[in-house]
Amino acid sequence: MQTITFKQFASLIPLLFEGEGDDLYSVLIRGRHGVGKSQVAYQTAAGLNLPVVEQRASQMTEGDLLGLPSPHMIKINGQDAASLRPFSWLVKACTEPVVLFLDEIDRATTEVRQGFFQLGDSRQINGWKLHPKTRVIGAVNGGLHAAQYQVADMDPAELDRWVTFDIEPDVEDWLLWGKDKVHSIVLDFIRQNHNHLEHKGEFEPGVVYPTRRSWHRFSTRVSPLLNDDECDSIALMLVGTGFVGTETAIAFREFVVNYDRHVTVEEVFIDGNLKKAEGLDLVEHCALIEKAEAKDLFGEHTMVLPETAFAYIDVAPAEAKLKFIQTITSNLEFFTKVRDEAIGLGRLDDFMSPLQSLK
Numbered sequence: 001m002q003t004i005t006f007k008q009f010a011s012l013i014p015l016l017f018e019g020e021g022d023d024l025y026s027v028l029i030r031g032r033h034g035v036g037k038s039q040v041a042y043q044t045a046a047g048l049n050l051p052v053v054e055q056r057a058s059q060m061t062e063g064d065l066l067g068l069p070s071p072h073m074i075k076i077n078g079q080d081a082a083s084l085r086p087f088s089w090l091v092k093a094c095t096e097p098v099v100l101f102l103d104e105i106d107r108a109t110t111e112v113r114q115g116f117f118q119l120g121d122s123r124q125i126n127g128w129k130l131h132p133k134t135r136v137i138g139a140v141n142g143g144l145h146a147a148q149y150q151v152a153d154m155d156p157a158e159l160d161r162w163v164t165f166d167i168e169p170d171v172e173d174w175l176l177w178g179k180d181k182v183h184s185i186v187l188d189f190i191r192q193n194h195n196h197l198e199h200k201g202e203f204e205p206g207v208v209y210p211t212r213r214s215w216h217r218f219s220t221r222v223s224p225l226l227n228d229d230e231c232d233s234i235a236l237m238l239v240g241t242g243f244v245g246t247e248t249a250i251a252f253r254e255f256v257v258n259y260d261r262h263v264t265v266e267e268v269f270i271d272g273n274l275k276k277a278e279g280l281d282l283v284e285h286c287a288l289i290e291k292a293e294a295k296d297l298f299g300e301h302t303m304v305l306p307e308t309a310f311a312y313i314d315v316a317p318a319e320a321k322l323k324f325i326q327t328i329t330s331n332l333e334f335f336t337k338v339r340d341e342a343i344g345l346g347r348l349d350d351f352m353s354p355l356q357s358l359k
Helices: 006-016 037-048 062-066 088-095 110-122 143-148 171-178 184-192 212-226 233-244 246-257 265-270 282-294 306-315 318-328 332-344 348-356
Strands: 027-030 052-056 074-076 079-081 099-103 135-140 163-167
Touching (some): 027 037, 037 099, 037 135, 062 110, 110 135, 171 212, 184 212, 233 246, 265 282, 282 318, 306 332, 306 348, 318 332, 318 348
Parallel strands (some): 027 163, 052 099, 099 135
């Protein structure tokens, strides 16, 4: 089964949500818990400049779909008839453009799922039709990982009403998302320990495992500890067991105890203090480059001098040299200046040789 990353999904948004009314198709996201399916919906809405109306299907009943009896009778062919007054979420989605996010559909009752089936397919329910510019996104835990959850499988007819994507985000997705939401030390730990970001094997009952969501929550809670030069590492580990599990909490404590807080990307690339980078190993160099990229140090408004960038190539291991050169190519103007620096020193071959390994 084909999976896509968040970055790939984001690139599809202009295609998926083009049009109005019946030309808009409802999108279903399937993925493991804690990977950020809700964030996809909210980031999509932000990109479309629309508010989000979120409904958690697992907490709804049939009445939440249809509404409450109205105290006012209506006339049909001269006869009095009762009517239902819909809840605010449906009125909002029908009277103004929104992203209607229907979460945990595969944990809902059959009646609620049938209602969302109609919303996703014909864009209407109980006489109320969605606004022509309202987009619908659903989320489930089913698909590739359904066996790990107590969820109801969608039958072929139900799936046929959705444009379905199996989301399997990579580490870079989370690091990019977390660059201004997660503590820098936590980001550095994940950069150097990808396997601790989340658990992908079988789940043992009652065991706490790390997820992308739990790392964000953990970072928020322990930021005061991480900002303290005299960090209480035991307290850090104990708190960590509750958020990311014992094994990962122990590994994170060890990382923090040995963390060199004095090696920063600004010191190396802005101040040109390359001695700080000389003692780093390959993994640490790669983490340094990723951290600089996350801070957009080599972007359009870079303050890194071309001579500093070229000098860094001299102290970086071979694989890190290649990663660094590939990174700075995102700013072609800066890349050209670094190349010109190499030419001026008569060392163009030293600059270009890492790229030869790609051939």
